[in-house]
Structure formats: C-alpha cells, structure tokens
Amino acid sequence: MIAPSILSADFARLSDEMAAVGGPGRGADWLHVDVMDAHFVPNLTLGLPVVESLLRSTDTPLDCHLMIDAPDRWAPGYAEAGAHNVTVHAEAAEDPVALAKNLRAAGANAGLSVKPDTPLEPYTDVLKHYDTLLVMSVEPGFGGQKFIERVLEKVRAARRMVDTGHLNLLVEIDGGINSDTIEQAAEAGVDCFVAGSAVYGAEDPARAVEGLRARALDASAHGSA
C-alpha cells in the first residue's frame, strides 16, 4: 500500500492535492496526514479542525500520524472525527494500551509509531492492541530527509512477529521513501509506504505513486522468492 504524505503538498490547495493522488482511478490507498504540535517535534503543521475539513473533501481513508505530546488526551478526537487510522507515538503515550482501546472504540484503527532510536522490544505486548506499527525511518518533524537504513532491523523483527502469528498488524514505514529506498523497505517486509516529497515533489504525483507501488511489488516478490 502507498500513503502519500500531504506534508509535502501545497497547503493552500489541500483538497486538489489530495484529489491528485486519491479518488477514482488514482493510486493512493491512504492519505497520510502529519499532525505536529511544536512540542513533541520542533515543527508545527495542522490539527483537528483541518483534519475534519480534509475528511469532508476526500473519500480516501486518512492515515493520521500524531507527532504530539499528550496523545492520550488528543488522539481520540481524530478517531471520533472519522480518521481511518490514528497513529500515536510510543514515546509520548502515557497508557498506550488504554489509548488503543479508546481509538478502536471511537471507530478508528489504532497505530503505534516508534522513532528511529526507540526499540520495539518494550512494546511487544502493547502492540497486540494495535492495528498498525509505524516505523519512522527519519527523525520525525520534517519531510525530505534522508532514509535511515538501520531501522529496517525493526521492520524485519516486526515482520517476523506478524508472520509467526505473535502480532496481527500492518507494518508501515515513514521517512525518506523514494524509488531507490522503497525496494529495501519492501524486502524487509513493509506493508504500507508513506511518501511525501517523492510523490508531491514529482511532476506527476499520481504517476509517482504508481511508480513506487511497482518498485515495491517487484522487490517484495524477490524478497519472498
């Protein structure tokens, strides 16, 4: 699956930018929405009122990535608004199990994200309550950064836990994904690829999505062969 990140889109034309990659005949499976609060990360983007408007202007499921402090307090609002996935950071959540239950009760899939230096082991049991694991392959905060290859070890570990039935979730990767890096991520076992600058920095964003998907499918076919 491919989830273009609208962080790299033109914020004055978000509706058109979403339509450029989503909707009938277009390739985005989800649209990735980066919520940043200038506390958990140094950058500031958008919040719930904007997400509510985005939900009204697209049929493509929204994948909300909350890079915020106190997600226990704020994340359920995004689920209640109708986001398909609500992803919170393991480093910020106070009670990630209770939070996942609240997100699911509000009708969303629950996602847990880990920064590049956050290990997975302490969260193995917690992840049983989650629908997606978002492995950050850059330090969260900004688009257009370089892919951090060492996080693929975490992807492989998560893939093994899913394949052996210890976890039941989608493995998602976020940061520095482009036509060069997507292959190694696919081989490591990623299910869903977030891509911001590689999609919205391209001349034709819809074609960029299809190009990424083709590379990922090709690489995962080789990876499992």
Ligand code: DX5
């Ligand atoms: C970074 C965000 C990413 C960002 C990825 O903190 O979480 O979703 O949009 O952008 P690229 O694909 O340009 O690295």
Ligand code: ZN
């Ligand atoms: Zn993101």
